[in-house]
Amino acid sequence: VSPDNMRTVPASQLSWNIDGSLPANIDNLSWDLQTSGMLISGWNWQTGGDCILEGSLLSCHGSEGGTFSGTLTLDQPVDAPPQFHPFSVNASNHSGYNIDFSIQVLQVFRSDISIISPTESPLLMNVSEATWIVLRLENPGNGPDNYDLTARLVPNENFTEDPGIVFNIPSPNYSINAAGLRQVPVQVTLPLDTPARQGMMIEFSLRSQGDDSVYDLVLMDVEARQDHRWNVSLLDGAASLPSGEGVFTAPGTATTLTLSVTNIGNFDDTLDVASSLTLSLIGNDTQTDWEISGGSSGILDVNQSTTIIIDLNVPELAWNGTIAHVQFALSSDGLQLQLFTVDVEVNQLPLWIVRATGSDLDVEPGGSNITLELEQRGNYPSRAYLSAAINAAGWNLSTPNDLPILDPGQSVSISIFVKPPDGAISGPSVEMMIVARNGDGRGEGTTILPVRVKPAYDFSTTTPANWEGWLVSDSGGMPRVTIANTGNAPNQLHIELLGLPLGWGPVETNVSLAWGEQKGVPIDLIPDSGWDHSNIPIQIRVTDAGGKVITSDANITYSVISWASSPVMWGALGDDKIVQFHGAAVSSVSSAGTQLEATQNGWILPSPNGEGTLIASSTQGDVTLAYSAHMQVATTRPVSCTLDSNLSVQPLVTCAIANGTEPFTWSIILRSADGGLISQLDGTTAAGTTDYANLSTTGWSPTTGIHELTLLVFSSEGKLQTSESKQYIVRASGWNIGVGIEETNSGDLNVLIDRENYQIMEEPNCRVELNQGTWSKTIAVDITATLAPKLSVARPSGDQSIPVNATFSCQAPWDIDDIPSDNTAEIVLSNQPEILPIDSTTTYSIATALLIIAVLWLLGVIKPRRTSHAPVQRRKVVKESKRKTDSIRQTATPEPKQEESTTQLEEDITAPEPEASEEDITEMQESLIEVEDSEPEPPDEELDEFELRLRKLRERSG
Numbered sequence: 001v002s003p004d005n006m007r008t009v010p011a012s013q014l015s016w017n018i019d020g021s022l023p024a025n026i027d028n029l030s031w032d033l034q035t036s037g038m039l040i041s042g043w044n045w046q047t048g049g050d051c052i053l054e055g056s057l058l059s060c061h062g063s064e065g066g067t068f069s070g071t072l073t074l075d076q077p078v079d080a081p082p083q084f085h086p087f088s089v090n091a092s093n094h095s096g097y098n099i100d101f102s103i104q105v106l107q108v109f110r111s112d113i114s115i116i117s118p119t120e121s122p123l124l125m126n127v128s129e130a131t132w133i134v135l136r137l138e139n140p141g142n143g144p145d146n147y148d149l150t151a152r153l154v155p156n157e158n159f160t161e162d163p164g165i166v167f168n169i170p171s172p173n174y175s176i177n178a179a180g181l182r183q184v185p186v187q188v189t190l191p192l193d194t195p196a197r198q199g200m201m202i203e204f205s206l207r208s209q210g211d212d213s214v215y216d217l218v219l220m221d222v223e224a225r226q227d228h229r230w231n232v233s234l235l236d237g238a239a240s241l242p243s244g245e246g247v248f249t250a251p252g253t254a255t256t257l258t259l260s261v262t263n264i265g266n267f268d269d270t271l272d273v274a275s276s277l278t279l280s281l282i283g284n285d286t287q288t289d290w291e292i293s294g295g296s297s298g299i300l301d302v303n304q305s306t307t308i309i310i311d312l313n314v315p316e317l318a319w320n321g322t323i324a325h326v327q328f329a330l331s332s333d334g335l336q337l338q339l340f341t342v343d344v345e346v347n348q349l350p351l352w353i354v355r356a357t358g359s360d361l362d363v364e365p366g367g368s369n370i371t372l373e374l375e376q377r378g379n380y381p382s383r384a385y386l387s388a389a390i391n392a393a394g395w396n397l398s399t400p401n402d403l404p405i406l407d408p409g410q411s412v413s414i415s416i417f418v419k420p421p422d423g424a425i426s427g428p429s430v431e432m433m434i435v436a437r438n439g440d441g442r443g444e445g446t447t448i449l450p451v452r453v454k455p456a457y458d459f460s461t462t463t464p465a466n467w468e469g470w471l472v473s474d475s476g477g478m479p480r481v482t483i484a485n486t487g488n489a490p491n492q493l494h495i496e497l498l499g500l501p502l503g504w505g506p507v508e509t510n511v512s513l514a515w516g517e518q519k520g521v522p523i524d525l526i527p528d529s530g531w532d533h534s535n536i537p538i539q540i541r542v543t544d545a546g547g548k549v550i551t552s553d554a555n556i557t558y559s560v561i562s563w564a565s566s567p568v569m570w571g572a573l574g575d576d577k578i579v580q581f582h583g584a585a586v587s588s589v590s591s592a593g594t595q596l597e598a599t600q601n602g603w604i605l606p607s608p609n610g611e612g613t614l615i616a617s618s619t620q621g622d623v624t625l626a627y628s629a630h631m632q633v634a635t636t637r638p639v640s641c642t643l644d645s646n647l648s649v650q651p652l653v654t655c656a657i658a659n660g661t662e663p664f665t666w667s668i669i670l671r672s673a674d675g676g677l678i679s680q681l682d683g684t685t686a687a688g689t690t691d692y693a694n695l696s697t698t699g700w701s702p703t704t705g706i707h708e709l710t711l712l713v714f715s716s717e718g719k720l721q722t723s724e725s726k727q728y729i730v731r732a733s734g735w736n737i738g739v740g741i742e743e744t745n746s747g748d749l750n751v752l753i754d755r756e757n758y759q760i761m762e763e764p765n766c767r768v769e770l771n772q773g774t775w776s777k778t779i780a781v782d783i784t785a786t787l788a789p790k791l792s793v794a795r796p797s798g799d800q801s802i803p804v805n806a807t808f809s810c811q812a813p814w815d816i817d818d819i820p821s822d823n824t825a826e827i828v829l830s831n832q833p834e835i836l837p838i839d840s841t842t843t844y845s846i847a848t849a850l851l852i853i854a855v856l857w858l859l860g861v862i863k864p865r866r867t868s869h870a871p872v873q874r875r876k877v878v879k880e881s882k883r884k885t886d887s888i889r890q891t892a893t894p895e896p897k898q899e900e901s902t903t904q905l906e907e908d909i910t911a912p913e914p915e916a917s918e919e920d921i922t923e924m925q926e927s928l929i930e931v932e933d934s935e936p937e938p939p940d941e942e943l944d945e946f947e948l949r950l951r952k953l954r955e956r957s958g
Contacts (some may be wrong), residue, residue, distance in 0.1 A: 001072070001101040009108045010080035010142050016072045016101060018051055018380055024065040027647065029091045031058045031099055033559070036089035058099075065089055068922050074103075079142045082107035110141035111204035111216040113149075116183065122221040123618070127194045127266055130168065130187040133220065137206055139176035146209040147174045149184060154201035164191040165202070173209075194224040196267035226582040227265040228332040233261050235307065236537060246323075246343035251379045251408075252316030257342065260326065261297050261306040271297040271337075273308055274329040277344075283381070284407055285319035292326065317409040320348035320380045350378035350443025352436035354414075355940075358850055362426075362454035365488065367396075367419030370451070374414050374436060376406035378443050384436045386414070392684060393663055394421025399434075418451060424517045425667075426455040426489035455489030457546030459513070464611065468626060469535070469557035473583030476526045477562030479554060483521060483542060485513035490669075490677075491544050495521055498539040500553075503528025512676075514669060514712055517717065518630040520568025524558070524582075533558035560584050560623055561616045567627040569608055572720055575631070577712040578602040584618035591615075625926065630743065632720040632882045637664045637685070639713045639721040647702075647728040651694035651768065653711055657685050667713055670695050673708040704732040704813050729812045737783060738822035739768060739808040743829055744792075751779070751791035751806055758783055766810040773798040783810070795829065803828045 001019050022029065024737025033039055034056040047053040052059040062068035079837045084104045086560055093095035116134040139145050151158060152168040168187035188202065200222050235240040235258040235447035241247070251256040251313060263269050275292045291313040297306050312326070324831040328340040355373040365368065374384055384406070386399040396419045404412060418432065429450040470479040485491045496508045506528055511522050521540060536556040543549045564580035571577070579589070580602040589596040589603045591614050596603040605614070608629035616623050641655040653670055664688055668749060670679045678700045680741045685691035695711075707728050713721040738754035751768050761784055770777045774795045781789050803826040809815065817823070 001099055003701050004100065005102045005104065007104040007106060009106045010078050011694040012075040016071045016074075018049075018072055018099070019067070020060060020097065021067045022062050022064060025092055026094055027064045028059050028061040028093070029068075029097050030093045031089045032056055032092050033058055036099070038087050038089075040085070042077040042080065042743060046073040046075075047071065048073065050780060053537065069773035073301040076105070077107075080105050080142070080323045081178060082143050092438050096222045105142070107143040108141045108208070109145055109211035109214040110139065111145075111147060111206045111208050111209045111214050112136075112138040112140050113216045113218045114138075114450070115204070115218055115220060122199055122223045124223050124225040125188065125190050127190045127196075128192040130166075131191045133186045133188055133204075135184045135186055135204055135218070137174055137176060137182040139180045140179055141208075141210075142174065142178050144177045144180075147176060148172060148205075148207045149174060150205045150207070151186065151188070152203050152205075154203050156199070156201055156685070158195075158198040159200045163194055164253050164259035165189065166191075166350045167839065182851040184379045185583065188222075190222075190224050192227075192266075193499055196224045196226040196265070199223050224266060226267045227267065228335055228337055229265045230270055230271050230330065230332075230337065231262040231264055231271075232271075232328075232330060232338075233260050234258070234340075234342050243340040243342070245621045246345060248347050249312070250347050250349050251314050251318040251320075252349075252377075254315050255302070255314055255344070257310040257312055257326070257344070259295070259300070259308040259310065259340070260305065261300075261308060262301040263297075263302055266302060268299050268301045269332055270299050271308070272588045274331070275310055276329070277324045279327045280323040280324075280325065282319050282321035284320050285317075287318045287322075289315055290318075290324055292324075300564050305499050314344075316377065317857065318346045318379055319408055320346055337638070346379060346569075348378075348380050350380065350382060350438050352384050352438075352443055352445035353377050354434045354436055354445060354447040356449050357446075360454075361449060361450055361451050362421055363418045364454050365420065365424065365456060367417060368454075369415040369417050370432075371413055371415050372434070372449075373411050374403070374406075375411040376408055377445070378438075379408050379449075381405055381407050382438050382443065384435050386434065387440060388416055388432060389431045390418070390430050392421075392665065393771065394424070395419065395430060397432070408600050415615060420453045423867050424488070425451040426487075433441040444956070455486060455546075456487050457489060457491050457544050458485075458548065459491055459493060459550070460484050460486050460953065461540070461542055461552050463548050463552065463554075464626070464628065469555040470525065470538075471559040471562040471625070472525055472527055472556050472696055473559055473562040474527065474531070475582040476524045476564065477559065477582055478524050478538075478566050479521050479568040480563075480626060480628055481540060481554065482518055482568045482630065483511070483513065484630075485516060485519075487544075487546070488515065490514050493545075493548075494543045495524065496541045497525065498523070498541055500538055501528060501529070501534075501536065510674070512671065512674075514720075515667075515714055516632070517712075518568065518570045520566035520628075522566065527556075531558075559625075561586060561618060563625060563626065563627075565602065567625065569605075569627060569629040569631070570720075571631055573609060573631040573633050574607050575723075577605045577608055578630070579605050579614065580625075581616055581625075583623075583758055584620045586616045586618050587615055587619045590617075629947065637666075637715075637721070639666070641668075641711055641713060641722055643709065643724055643726040644713060647697065647724070647730065650696040650698060652697050652709075653679075653693075653695035655693045655695075655713060657691040657693065659688065659690050660685070660689055662809045663687050664715070666693075666713060666721070667715070668693055668695055669712045671710055671712070672696070672702075678709065702728075702730045704730050704760075706730075706813060730811045731816055732760055733818060736822070737766070737810075738819065739806050740824050741804065741806045741825045741827045743795075745826060747795040747829070749793040749795065749804065751793065753781065753783070753784065753789045753791075753808070755788055755838065755926050756818075761810075761814055764810050764814040766808065768815070769807045769809070770796075770804060771807075772804045781808070794880040800831055820954060897943050 006014065008014060020029065039056060045053055047058065047070060050068035051058060060068045080550050082105050084102065086102040088098060088100045093587060096743050104455055114136045116136050133200055137147065138598050139147065149169055151169065151174055153162040153165055155161065166189040170184060174184070175181050202220045202222050204218045205215055234245065236247050240260060245841065259273065261271050273295045275294050277290060279288060279290065286454040293311040297308055300306060316719035324344040326342050326344055329941065330337045330340060336775065353375045357373055361370060376382060382405065384403050386403070388397055390397060390400050398417045400414050406412060416434070429452040432449050432451045434447050434449070455902065462484070464480065468481060471477050483493065491513050493511050493513065494508065495511060500507055504525065506523060509523055513519060513520060537558060539551050540554050541549060541551045561581050561583040564582045565578065569577050578601055591605060591612065596605060608627065609631045611626065613624050613626045616625060637660040638658040639655055641653060644652050653668070655668060657666065663684055665684045668681045669677065671677050678697055679695045681693055681695050683693060707724055707730060709728065711724045715721055718951065726764060735757040740752040740754065742752065744749045744750055764783050766781045766783045768779045768781055770793060775798045779791050783789065805826045806825065808823045874875050
């Protein structure tokens, strides 16, 4: 057997050669390996060549006395222990033939290490917390061995050096038998400042002590899990409070709780705050509607800080001493981190409120109670103490005593007796200040309420004892009936005329009277055109805002001259008045022998006062007209006011109040022509001082048109101090009217109107004026017609080289449109043949002659000389003559005027005539031409002397 000894580590296909010689008389040799020690568990023997292994019997074959050669092969297990194995066995079928060899199994040093748990990769580890790693240590060698277990950080791009990882290995050395296993738990702790989400590689090594070149490694991919760590505190002023502290708040406030937060984790992070609260209510506090919000820090880098504002709404009536226990649940990425708590306690805040909800702030002239509501808006049960005052002289009031103790939110009705001064008027308001406070003066609530004298509507109507009746001329008249406001407030009256015949008007109107104001009935009564001037009895019924009705009798009487302005006058003593008249043209007016001055607006009646008469003179004689002037004596405080001429100026009204020895209470009223109140200002000027007052028209939106505004200044006694009136034009924008002019084929003119947004124009009074040299023509235009107006005008007869100008205009308030430049146009007319004008007298004469001929013809006085076919022939002649004339008109150039020039039937352009006459002439011309066309004339030889003369006249005219 060769080799006779083999040194080897556990291996497979270990081979030996078996060579031998057979005895002379035997062809095989056999050996029983059972006793040789070769049959070791796990060992696998195989043969080849001349040798065969059957079971435990090894036999080699050959020829008798010959030789044999075979192989013996061994497969060892890898863990075959190191040992010397000598083998010797004698042949079982022939002694003296032994097999002798040996094998020395050497020890193999092997190492194997692996991670049993955890198995995820990368492994997320919490910083500063030990993480258990279970290692599997294995000795895959064939003999026992001692091992060294170590761990370290493998540097990479994230960590070039160990950040301070702590490895807690139970023992650094381990003895493991061949094919033995050990499970070793190891703790790994990442340092607190390990950045999160940055991969690191940790290496575990198992090294054999028998052969230090033998080792095994296992790597673990590790990341530090994000560490959601925060520093949180509550800011209270300059103090920073930890969890569990308390703060104070006021009721009815939107309190803010400010959290200061810092990210002390290992990665950028967001801190979310979920808020909740529980209440510890004190006393009878039932206010549970506290509200609190949450918040979030947003993303913060490591070590970055911010503040989170938490809104806490405290009920207005939360009681002093009530505590809200607030909890802030802090979380990040859905991970609950911690609870932060704070107690919020309500401070004491006293407060009282006085309301006039639903109460009547109008006081009876003799005094009355004003009922108000007193509400406890503090946050602790308290009793209120009241004081009150009015900022005007002569007013008295009293307040209640011994009010009850009220809990927060409770209210009680209180009555304050208010008495205005005697004779006070309604309208001007005074300010009543009411103060409610606690007994210690805290919680003061001040309320200022406007108080005025309650309106007491009343009026009277009077007629003079010697009243002449309601004088009315054919063009109208106003009555000498006085209506006086005897109440203490402005009064709106409705006036009706009862019993008027049909065709008379107006039959009703409205009038507004200020305090103490007196006016005449503002109806200018227009009679029916068929009135026979007989007296007509009627009734005047007046109804005021309070529902009072007065009916007075009146007798309508005819007068050649009557009042066009009211014969009832009212104002400040010393004011002049303008009077106007209806009827016959008045040439002069006198009063007490003094002639009145005539102006464009009427006659000036100087300083009227009381009952008086005027004498109005006309061509029909003198007429005496009576008037009633109720003039007011002003106080010693002169007041002068001006109204700015520009309506857009604010303030529009400026009044100066002169100095005086007594306080002066006044009211300034600005009203429209229909009595509507635009603005009012009330005040008091102290003694020994001057004062100024301004009124604006803010909030008044007048319509487009002409508006008359009247300013009235009254004293507190209702006496008129001064009055002013002014008219204002309110124009509209966003509309435009343009005018154009063109010449027709016949030489006439067309005036063209272009309209934009004309629909907004209400009752415009517009016209177009045409001018050429000394010629002019004015045409009224209905600009609101459905179709755009197109005006046709006959050609003017002036110098054709002078342009014809057209100018469009409207009366105010439609006198200014958006594009004023297109309100004019002009055209230069083309040349036309000379025309011999025929005046209206000539035209009338021709028509009369034709009419006489027709009558004589019908009566048989004039007899035709020819047969009935003549008219047909005559028609042809006239038509041919007319065609020749038309041809001449189209081709001829203008020539100097000659005796034999062509005559046309045109408008009379040599002398000015009314427009209607010009249109009549044109119609007559067209009628005459139609007669000529329908009745052609016979040849000259067939006509008598009269007909020949008529033909010559026609030819000269046509």
